[in-house]
Amino acid sequence: MSPPKLKEVNVSLPRKFDTPDEPWYRYITVDLLHYVLGYTVFHPFVACVLVLCLRAQYTPWHALEMRIAIAWAMLMCTIGIFNIISDRIAYGAPREVDLSEEVIVITGGVDGLGGLLAETYGMRNANVAVLDMKKVDDEEAEEKGVFYYQCDVGDAKQVEAAVAEIVEDLGAPTILVNNAGMVRAGSILDSTPEEVEQTFRTNTISHFNTLRAVLPHMLSERRGTIVTVSSVLGRLGAANLSSYTASKAALLALHQSLRAELAQNPDANEIKTILVTPGQMGTKMFQGVKTPSKFLGPVVSLAEVAKSIMNLIEKGESGEVALPLYTKYAGTLDALPVGIQALLRRWSAMDTAIQKSGMVSKSEMKEQ
Template identity: 45%
Template sequence: MPPPLPPPSFGPQGDSWFAPLSIDLIVKVFKTSFFHPFIAWIIPLCFRAQNMFWDAPPMLVSIGWASFITLSWLIMAINDRLGYGRPREVDLSDEVIVITGGASGLGLLIAEVYGMRGATVAVLDVEEMENGEARGVTYYKCDVSDKEQVARVAAQIEKELGTPTVLINNAAIVNGKPLLSQSLPEIEKSLSTNLLSHFYTLKAFLPSIARNERGGTIVTVSSVIGTVGAARLTDYAAAKAGVSALHRSLTAELRQSHPNIRTVLVTPGQLSTPLFYGVRTPNRFLAPVVEPVDVAKEVIAAIDSGRNAHLAMPLYARWIDWYSVLPVSLQVLARRLAGVDTAMEEFKGREGFKKGEGKERGGFRIEAF
């Protein structure tokens, strides 16, 4: 008797047909339809086109809704201007963009986009670039956890490419082990790369950025793990919490001393990169995997517009600070439902990905925080 047939597959991992559906997609649809001022005002205009009287209940309700949405958008715009200030002028032909950890993943995407658009891009990484030399991108082999290497490369970049105007601190490593299983050198290396490297690069590049009359932009890539923490990520979570605190304090300092320098904090949730290959994804509806290209688009838009920003995605990442407000019992329940403390049990990381374990049915399935 032949063995039973496997269940039908709808995606790389046998996803169901509704797998792409997430709360973020639903919110995006509503934000560009019923919650958009332009669409909201079309409804009363359509009613009027049908010769409906101005005092008719449907007309009054639709006008009230459109007015509320318009006022909400106006308040958000005023809030952003008061909170973040005026944007700086950005001319890509004059921008020198430095990206740490730019040889792969999110950093590589941003580097290639800016290189193709005419900006001068310097990539700092210990690994060779995945796609070789990209147009407009210069690679510098540098271990950002070594302050002497960072200082040497910073001087080399200013001499060869010009004065840096944008610094994107993106480099990171993950041990993915319980605290008691990590050696002290592993912990020190993790904290040096994920946290101390930000201090090294800021000390090396910020003085040059401050000399630019048009100002510059500092981008800090952190993580929601810095807020909620997770089992097997003690060193990583501690570093990311420190990075977020560093960013906020630096922003306050620059607001007083160098108001023409903009700062962008990026706190993504689950990110599809080799860094966390093997991590089991929690609930895909409430916590969908974020593709690097989506994060790159937001970061590039913030830099291009010359504004301060806090970029958090997906939706739950924008509300993650409320987690600390919950009673402890609800926090424990939320962690169990999300599976955040069991997600790292099958972690393989970059090494597992390099061995080809991330290849599934002709493509890649990489899931990460």
């Protein structure tokens, strides 16, 4: 059976004068160094090849460089095996994923991260359904190969009705990407009950609505993948983003509770969970917010986050997507002395970035 043909999509590459002309070293970040080192010096295969290269040069086993190379190779292999065993204990064996047999539901999938995921899977002829408040005309939907259902994910009844349509049109959902989100910047004192409630309905309550509607189908199919898109700010908090950070923090607890419940259900052995906690992404949601250090805390592209999410989904694995690198270790901040925590927050300018960006004065609602 020949594989399905990919759809032809007209794209226009950026012209040279459309992209900033920056010196080469501005593109070097700690994430890039971590990636390169991870596939060279700190990779078990490369470490073992180094030992073979030394032997090929007839380096004696008792030579100092050979002993160091062997010790390094053993250390890298031990760490690699430990990580594999740790992931298997935590997440279990991966499930088989065939996109032609999966039904993918993405909330907030008209633009942003959700839009990129939906259009990418649509181009690959996957069964993709998007739940979003924004309306997409039939011609555009057909061109992208995506089914769009206009729906307020914060409304449980609308979600139930939309999922019922998806089951009828495409089949039982097996992959759920809870991506819908919004932000309204401002002081706690300036916030209104209606604004806070709207933020939680979109960012948090929507996850409960979709899980109640989709998870029973996954349990009946005995397979599935659930992606929870939170934020590193859910771990850190930030001034003038209280409702946003609080709603994203709730998702961290929801993800852990979901995993705990699935672990107790015998029908959920093949249901995988993915937690996404990105830093600042290149979207309109935080447009204008400047990172204090492009080297340590670069703005991560939508393509990088989407690629990492899709990689886990298609491998049938559970896991976490934390980009850029600092977001992976943001949770350890609470283990540091409070004085060091205060200095790090002051140095990172995370509590003044929103005010300086002008988001507070604009008081605009932005969606992910």
